[in-house]
Amino acid sequence: MFTFAGSGATNTSKLTEKQRKQLSGLLGNVELTLLYKASVHGYxxxxxxxxxxxxGPTLLVAYNNSGxxxxxxxxxxxAQSGQHIRDEEAFLFSFQGNNPVCINVRSGCNARLDNTGGPNFGQKLYFCYNNQPIVYDQSGQIHDNAFTFSPATLYGNNTQLTECEVYKVEQRSSLSKPQVSIKExxxxNVLWTAERRDELMKMIRNHKPLITSVSRVRILMIGPVGAGKSSFFNSINSIFMSRMTSKAMSGSAGTSLTTQFRTYPVKDGREGKPLPFVLCDTMGLEEQSGAGLDIEDISSILQGHVPDRYKFNPTAPFQPDEQKASKxxxxxxxxxxxVYVIDATKISLMSDKLEEKLAAIxxxxxxxxxxxxxxxxKVDEACSLVEEDLQSLYVSSYIKTKVQEVSSRLGVSVSCVLPVxxxxxxxxxxxxxxxxxLTALQQMLNFSDDYLDDVDPV
Incomplete structure (x- = not known):
């Protein structure tokens, strides 16, 4: 149960423990502290x-008399600054049945106005409007589309509030230092030693695909915008170059920085020979149609029809050359x-549309x-324990639950989910x-062998 921060008030949150955990899960490894309760402090x-x-960061939870x-x-x-606030992490949510469903802010839009009035989102949705227990929704009256939602779905078209609560959101890393028993x-099991790293590098260097007609296995990276596909290539390239590299464009833009299909071979050092794999990078997946990578493009890539540096067109899938397509x-x-690349901090925020796209792929x-x-x-960003010491990865119960959640959502075995x-x-x-x-890369080579072992080379 919750009590108010900095007070002896006995009033507690209306959220059940299950709902609290679900909302905390949307935000990663966080603690929620009740700051404001309208029925106690006034609307x-x-x-x-x-x-x-x-x-700091806050979560607003409202309740209406339709439940x-x-x-x-x-x-x-x-801060009552009077400024329009850009906040790429902002979102709306509504419990649909037993689970909260998120509506993320659209990139480049103002998430709210920081004025002296009550809390608002996208200048569309005002809570405790005019100091009354109501929600004021003007989504049909303005052109700002920071949040796209249906009033019927979000709050059942019922603007009468029975309660409004605001919670302080704190990352657990800024709270008490996590403790792990040495006996845990x-x-x-992972060997965190230089010898193991060298052994993995040797195994990768010496890998020979099972079929002689294949000189290098091709590994395709697929995932949402900003999940870390290009960063994975840069990281592997850095290890074998023995220095930091950034050959593939990576960053945290709202839309995909990769606009071409790229095939990245990796050399064993600056003057070294190419290693026996190629990492293929794609445009990021986006939930809306007409944006991001098209499923038809993925089909063409899988079957080997798309050339290196082909520029994606989200509105028109790749059309292979007729002569080439015939054979x-x-x-x-x-x-x-x-390889599906998923950000550990955003698993719970994955929309139904994106999940459907991944299922179709x-x-x-x-x-x-x-x-x-x-x-x-991004396992370090998801868990403060891992941020402090990466070797704590496989004793972190939080990371274990995220691995299980990814397994369940994407329909893959837990053993096929590799945190990095x-x-x-x-x-x-x-x-x-x-x-x-390197452990992840070695597993990709092993899985490629499993595929090659099962195909007819003719």
Whole structure:
């Protein structure tokens, strides 16, 4: 149960423990502390600001007399600045049945207006409007489309509130230092040693695909925008170059930085020979139609029809040359392993549309018998324990639950979900990162062998 931050009030949150955990799960490894309860402090804006200003990220939860529980999150604190706030992490949510469903802010739009009034989202949805227990929705009256939602779905078209609560959202890393028992048994075994890193590098260098007509296995990276596909290539390239590299464009833009189909061979050092694999990078998946990578493009890539540097067109799928399309691509040109790249901090925020896209891709990949793996990135951002010490990865119960969630959502075995940390802001290579990344790459080569072992080379 919740009590108010900084007070002896006995009033507690209306959220059940299950709902609290579900909302916490949307935001990663966080703690929720109740700051403001309208039925206690009043529905007026001054009471809201008195308790919620300068408190950091906050989560608003509203309840209406139709039984709807809905609200929104902002990572930018309230300050009555009078400014329009850009907040790429902001979202609205509504419990649909037993689960909260998210509506993310559209990239480049103002998430809210930080004024002296009550809390608002996208200047569309005002809570405790005019100091009354109501929601004011003007989504049909303005052109700002920061949040696209149906009033019937979000709050059942019922604007009368029975309660409005605001919670302070704190990452657990900024709270008490996590403790792990030395005796705690890891749920996967990893040797975090320089010898193991060297052994993995040797195994990868010496890998020979099972079929002689295939000189290098082709590994296709698929995933949402910003999940870390290009960063994974840069990280693997950095390890074998023994220095930080950034050959593939990577970053945190709202839309995909990769606009071409790229095939990236990796050399064993600056003057070294090419290693026995090629990492194929694609445009990021986006939930709306007409944006991001098209499923038909993926089908063409899997079957080896798409050339390196082909520029994607989200509104028109790839059309192979008629002469080439009439004959199948060689086994060397086809994809031998598909890797889904998923951001560990955004698994719970994955929309139904994106999940449906991934399911459609999986069905296509399954029909071709291609091996599949999930790379779960940004594990350090998802769990403070892992951020402090990467070797804690496989004793983290939080990361274990995220691995299980990915397994369930994507329909793959838990053993096929590989947590990693890509290089992003580091200037030097780090042993623990190397071991995780190389272990994942070795598994991709093993899975490619499984595929090649099962195909007819003729």
């Amino acid at each position: 007026n804006a001054s009471a809201f600001h008195q308790r919620c200003d300068r408190q 709807y529980i809905f609200g929104g999150y902002t990572s930018v604190e309230y 048994k890891p749920w996967r 199948p691509a060689s086994l060397q040109e086809k994809i031998h392993c598909v 999986r069905r296509k990949v399954n029909s071709l018998g291609i091996a599949q793996i999930v790379l779960m990135t 940390k890509n290089y992003s802001q580091e200037l030097e290579l780090e042993l623990n990162c190397d071991v995780l990344l």
